[in-house]
Amino acid sequence: MRPVGSKYLLEDSLGRGATGTVWRGRVREDVAVPGLQPGQAVAIKVLREELAADPDVVMRFLRERSVLLRLSHPNIVRTRDLVVEGELLALVMDLVEGPDLFHYLRTNGPLSPIAGALLMAQVADALAVSHADGIVHRDLKPANVLLATTQSDGEERMYPMLTDFGIARLADSPGITRTHEFVGTPAYVAPESADGRPQTAAVDVYGAGIMLYELVTGRPPFQGDGPLAVLQAHLAQEPERPRTMPEPLWTVIERCLRKNPAERPTAVSLAHALRVVAAGVGVHAAPAAVDAALSVGELLVTDPALAAAAAVAAAAATGGADPTQVLPTRGFDPAAATQVMGHAPTPGAAEDRTQVMGQPAAAAGAADRTRVMPPMPAGAPGAPAAPAAPETPHPWQTQLRAARDRNQQTEIGYFDPDELSRPQVAPQPYQAPRPGQGPQQGPPQGQRPGQGPQGYGRQPGNRAPQGYGQQQPPAGGRYAPQGGHAQRPPVAPPPYQAQRPGQGQGYGAQPQGHGQPQAYPPPAPAPAQAPQRRAEPQPQRRPEPPAPQYREPEPREPRRRSRNRMYIPGLGCLKGCLMVLLILAIAAVALWNFTPLPHWWENVQTWWGEAQTWLSSFSGSSH
Numbered sequence: 001m002r003p004v005g006s007k008y009l010l011e012d013s014l015g016r017g018a019t020g021t022v023w024r025g026r027v028r029e030d031v032a033v034p035g036l037q038p039g040q041a042v043a044i045k046v047l048r049e050e051l052a053a054d055p056d057v058v059m060r061f062l063r064e065r066s067v068l069l070r071l072s073h074p075n076i077v078r079t080r081d082l083v084v085e086g087e088l089l090a091l092v093m094d095l096v097e098g099p100d101l102f103h104y105l106r107t108n109g110p111l112s113p114i115a116g117a118l119l120m121a122q123v124a125d126a127l128a129v130s131h132a133d134g135i136v137h138r139d140l141k142p143a144n145v146l147l148a149t150t151q152s153d154g155e156e157r158m159y160p161m162l163t164d165f166g167i168a169r170l171a172d173s174p175g176i177t178r179t180h181e182f183v184g185t186p187a188y189v190a191p192e193s194a195d196g197r198p199q200t201a202a203v204d205v206y207g208a209g210i211m212l213y214e215l216v217t218g219r220p221p222f223q224g225d226g227p228l229a230v231l232q233a234h235l236a237q238e239p240e241r242p243r244t245m246p247e248p249l250w251t252v253i254e255r256c257l258r259k260n261p262a263e264r265p266t267a268v269s270l271a272h273a274l275r276v277v278a279a280g281v282g283v284h285a286a287p288a289a290v291d292a293a294l295s296v297g298e299l300l301v302t303d304p305a306l307a308a309a310a311a312v313a314a315a316a317a318t319g320g321a322d323p324t325q326v327l328p329t330r331g332f333d334p335a336a337a338t339q340v341m342g343h344a345p346t347p348g349a350a351e352d353r354t355q356v357m358g359q360p361a362a363a364a365g366a367a368d369r370t371r372v373m374p375p376m377p378a379g380a381p382g383a384p385a386a387p388a389a390p391e392t393p394h395p396w397q398t399q400l401r402a403a404r405d406r407n408q409q410t411e412i413g414y415f416d417p418d419e420l421s422r423p424q425v426a427p428q429p430y431q432a433p434r435p436g437q438g439p440q441q442g443p444p445q446g447q448r449p450g451q452g453p454q455g456y457g458r459q460p461g462n463r464a465p466q467g468y469g470q471q472q473p474p475a476g477g478r479y480a481p482q483g484g485h486a487q488r489p490p491v492a493p494p495p496y497q498a499q500r501p502g503q504g505q506g507y508g509a510q511p512q513g514h515g516q517p518q519a520y521p522p523p524a525p526a527p528a529q530a531p532q533r534r535a536e537p538q539p540q541r542r543p544e545p546p547a548p549q550y551r552e553p554e555p556r557e558p559r560r561r562s563r564n565r566m567y568i569p570g571l572g573c574l575k576g577c578l579m580v581l582l583i584l585a586i587a588a589v590a591l592w593n594f595t596p597l598p599h600w601w602e603n604v605q606t607w608w609g610e611a612q613t614w615l616s617s618f619s620g621s622s623h
């Protein structure tokens, strides 16, 4: 066991992320740590050496120590200690024995709308508490939600615990991420983060919206063939409502995914709204609950401070007001949050920001997991006309790339400066499933099967194309979110699914006339493109075989000679012969000296002499 600092021992590695390695550890038996028992098991995140070596990160680490330590909520993994010793920075956290949501989804597939809403309601609770304390998570994603287990009524139940609070902020050091870079996870990155605007609590709400979408559909709403395309989509594309998404849930998601941060709901109202949705979309929902769910939009309250800030920003854009005033000051400390983003609203940074904002930073984008975005290259659309200097990869980027190689969850976004000037292929919109095909079956258009980001595009084989009716509650019904929902029955499909004619077998299989009102009209049809394409099938043209082309025979490689300049023809053979002769000579000497051969030779000579004598005497007597 390796010691960490003077109080902890590392046991085994639990996993490695972009910012460090998480270890299962233990408090030393002979020390006292407030809130922890001697010998207690803990999780220790040892930050990467590059972070520990950065004075800016160390300073921030120390400065935020008290904030991180006091952040306490049932759905937040508690940080117990921060270790700063020599070249080592580590966070000591409560150990959560359970999978993270990323791996859970990969193994079990998407959640039902009710389970997804209830799970995210608890995540939103955690966000509300942290936002009230001035902490923006900034890297919300399934990998940062651990599923803890608790016993209730003799049954194991799972509930989410948000981890990695403040890590993205710690890692975002000017010394590590240069101008125009950010630490984040592209699939979950808010548009304002993507283009370098100040990041407020609204970035977490955006991340929550992406996660919610992913939880119930199995894939994030914005995808693309690479980081650039994904970030572009965040900035420019509107999310598509999947056909099977219940309307109230879609209302919530759509509001969270607004491009304008001021239009997103607060985390508090999000948590409340999600519980209302969960109560009103089930087949057994009471009519009043169904009505409440349909009016969920009214519960989603925006932050007036953000709205005011947006107004100031708009004024600044037109009249040149001080953009630093854009930041809201209520509820959390956005200035602090912004200052550590590497896009601080200092005059210099503001200049930088203008440059970044001109960039379709989507264009600078990334596809997944924690990623450090490289600086915006000169020559990109909107970039200042600066002399293009070849950039060597920042050590942090190299480290992150290595981390990506080790851990699928982490990717680094390098992009070729030329790539920015090339038009990006926008990801195809959500393609409606064919009749009889499940809403989530198969990857989106333009994506090969099994190619979905982090494998989410792939649906587990146990989910036939039957809509939510096929979706199991997590852990085979084990997941029962806290807060009075623990005893909910397994999720059943919402009424509208059961009553839709002409759908896959799952719909027909639902009991009819169960006394529930049809809560929601069928969702709006899928984008016009897809049905049109199906309704008017174009004659498929067979691709013409390529014309046979004459290919020059490749010149033969010159024969390789030995490095020995003196080449004697036949020397190889001669050497072999000499070797054989030598071996034969040695064998002959050995035979002569170490066998009775000389004696036999003497006998042979004697017999030969006798034979000659006998022959001569025989011939003499015959004459």
Ligand SMILES: Nc1ncnc2c1ncn2[C@@H]1O[C@H](COP(=O)(O)OP(=O)(O)OP(=O)(O)O)[C@@H](O)[C@H]1O
Pocket: 014, 015, 016, 017, 018, 019, 020, 021, 022, 043, 077, 093, 094, 095, 096, 097, 098, 099, 100, 139, 143, 144, 146, 163, 164, 369, 370, 409, 410
């Ligand atoms: N408190 C904890 N208790 C138990 N396991 C944990 C804890 N914190 C993290 N882990 C596990 O450690 C592994 C690495 O966590 P980490 O946060 O470094 O990874 P990540 O979120 O995938 O990476 P990153 O966000 O840096 O890209 C994950 O598999 C996670 O489940």
